[in-house]
Amino acid sequence: MPDLVTAICAREITGDGAPEWVHLLPLGVMKARDGRTFDLANPDAVVQVFNAGGVDLPVDYEHQSERAEARNSGPVPAAGWIKSLQVRADGIWGRVDWTKRARDMIANREYRYLSPAILYNQPDRKIIRLKGAGLVHNPALHLTALANQEDTMADENLTFMQRVSDMLGLPEGTDETTVLDELAALLEQRDKPDPRKFAPVEALNSLLRDRNARTATMSQGRAQSKVDAAFKAGYLTTAMKSWATDLCMVDEAAFDRFLETSTAPFAHLVQRSHTAATPPGTEQTAIMSDAAKAVCAQLGLDPKALID
Structure with missing residues (x-):
């Protein structure tokens, strides 16, 4: 032999x-x-x-x-x-x-x-x-x-199956059924998202909606607070408050630059020019003229009523 x-x-x-x-x-x-x-x-x-x-x-x-x-x-x-x-x-x-x-x-x-x-x-x-x-x-x-x-x-199909077997890391000589089972298991695993990396679409959308709503509320509240302060300081009129609020919500930096470059032209409209009433806790002594006293006597009025 x-x-x-x-x-x-x-x-x-x-x-x-x-x-x-x-x-x-x-x-x-x-x-x-x-x-x-x-x-x-x-x-x-x-x-x-x-x-x-x-x-x-x-x-x-x-x-x-x-x-x-x-x-x-x-x-x-x-x-x-x-x-x-x-x-x-x-x-x-x-x-x-x-x-x-x-x-x-x-x-x-x-x-x-x-x-x-x-x-x-x-x-x-x-x-x-x-x-x-x-x-x-x-x-x-x-x-x-x-x-x-x-x-x-x-043998083209067998050669192809061997290539698939090699890609899957299976030993040489693995039968076709085993190769197909391994491939099916791999594809099934691929269709199942990793819960550590993926979240359900509805849950993610709900989370984003809630976050956007909270962000919008916070942004609006912050803008309203800044606009009210600017109004009290005389930078804005009542008609300007809506515009200023929208600007502050869209571009807060632009609103801040507006305040920095403005000289509060409407301050005189909101500031007091004189004392409107007697400060609490103070006493005032009224002085009545002789003519006023004579009028009260003729009319039978108490002079204190005129003072009050």
Whole structure:
């Protein structure tokens, strides 16, 4: 039985020159050098996918066609093209039409190993498609297994589910039902607002209305008090009090500037010019003339009545 690590990592190209048929994948479960495992459980299905595609698969150098940095830096030459696949007792074999350059390099043993590139399902690691192969030097550059393939494949839904699983922080291999349950729980939690951060809309509106009402009442009371004081000091007339109250409520600073720049022009209207009555607690002695006394005597009046 062949060494599965050697078989999957980089199969040595044997024979004189470049062989027409090369061994690409062994049957069953295989283990890569980095510890990953893959399963060629249905080799016939892999061959059928290749045949349905109707195109040759590339054999490149060092898997350059699978690496974006290599593709973006310039042309990626092919070493050959896989024309057909065949299932044999020990796995999948491919017939390769090599370029002259690749034939010469293989014949000169400048390249000795061939490494397949595959597409596989994430959950069960089953290989579903052969993407090509690469001539490699170092077996560490083994098996380019593409989990993020841009092609539309039969396993597209599974690949998407694995992405969701990774985003949720679930372990690799988590089944689809568990992934969906976790996603549903996350969405349900998202729809429930955190009571520490959110308040009911009606309660918040009621609170704002109450606050605005109290603020308006306080503002009106403060403005009325300042306007009354200004009126008593002679800065305003009665007709000006309504205007002054509105101004003070809208812009108290503007009202204050009005008072600062005014000279109380109406002070004389509200200030007393003489004493209107005898101060409480004082006594007044009335002096009556002789003529007044004579009149009282003739009329029979008490002189004190005239004084009171």
